[in-house]
Amino acid sequence: MSGVVLRRAGEADAGAAADVWLRSFAAALPGVVRPHSDDAVRTWFRELVVPRLETWVAEAADGSGVVGVMVLDDDVLEQLYLAPDWRGRGLGDRFVALAKERRPEGLSLWTFQVNRPAHRFYERHGFVSVEYTDGGKNEEREPDVRYVWRP
Template sequence: MALQHTGGVDSATSRRAGLEDAGAIADLMIRSRRAAIGAIPAAVHPDGDTLMWITTTVVPEREVWLMEDVDSRPLAVLVLDGDWVDQLYVDPAFTGKGLGSRLIELAKARRPAGLQLWTFSTNAGAQRFYLRHGFVVAGTTNGSANEENAPAIRFAWTAP
């Protein structure tokens, strides 16, 4: 069942996430991954493991940002790990409305020396998105080093 969100994405705000947000972050990431199957491989971990990973590793050890509607419900999530965009997911009902762009601009502001990230070779939409935001292809793999065993592309961004 999809969540109902009030207010437009123009009124969405960003904030740092805390441990109290772990369940909402996990839900958003799980729903977003499921909606993207075909463009990306299916998740290899059960939902409960995803929640545990977000609770024990992601939120305590990484920089996590949420975009929220006026009712404080998450619309998108960004996870930064050093100079890596570790995760970027937008609620499937709100893709293409600028939330991901706002989070990438936030990431650039937080990491002005540069960013890098991986995306699956099959995810043409993500590739167009990152190229549009000034990222360039910095390498490719055959997928043997990721859990999904899926070919991937490393993108990098450096400030002009």
Template sequence: MTEAVELRARRREDADVLAAIHTRSRAAAMPWLAVLHDEAETRGWMRGVVLAHQQVLVAERDGRPVGFAAVEGEWLEQLYVAPESIGTGVGQALLDAVKADRPTGLSLYVFARNTRARRFYEAAGFVLVAESDGRDNEEREPDCTYRWSGISG
């Protein structure tokens, strides 16, 4: 069921709530994924890296953040939706907005075992371009690189 969602630019005060969405979403979608950082570290990363260096779009329902996307250059670095909002159109709204802002294309990484996310991105026109054994990510989890070629003219 798709419900109305409002999109807005990030605010400095979003760090804690976005870190919580990140942590809860990863735990719900990927219970097999190693948890390498505690809540304080995740909040610090959200403040010092994501909000400081990436273009962040926040999805809200009733004035409450329920998801976010973060882009740096041509890379979709983060797209996370609160577990209770998965399947309600939040992720699609965020991805559509990011694609509209990057009409020449976009790349992303996704863990190989995250089949739901892989299906989501494939349905949105992303194509698998590479696979790795995980030696280059901190979780040491096999991952995939996907690319969306952009809006063809």
């Protein structure tokens, strides 16, 4: 996919990354209740995610700005969200390839059980489901599944 640059997020990207997260979450998970307001999500990106975690953004060369965000926390693929109109264009594939390059010993991640497109996406990239929960340990209280990738 030409015309999109993946790069480490800087302080100035926090707002745009949070906005991608918010738009993507709303589009992909309309039935999942978010426990935090939009402003709280923006604060979380500005004060924790971007400054403390390995955060990457996808920036479109066409002037669309930030169209994707990926966050790694040790060996956990913590966040991977794309602007809704950028899904299905290979951008998620590029982010997963980057995550595997950055964590060649392996990765894990959590996704909601209702997010079937995410299951298919991660399974296509070699992730295997290893644990299902009732959601009692996540803020949304939504049943989830843990995936693991090992080279």
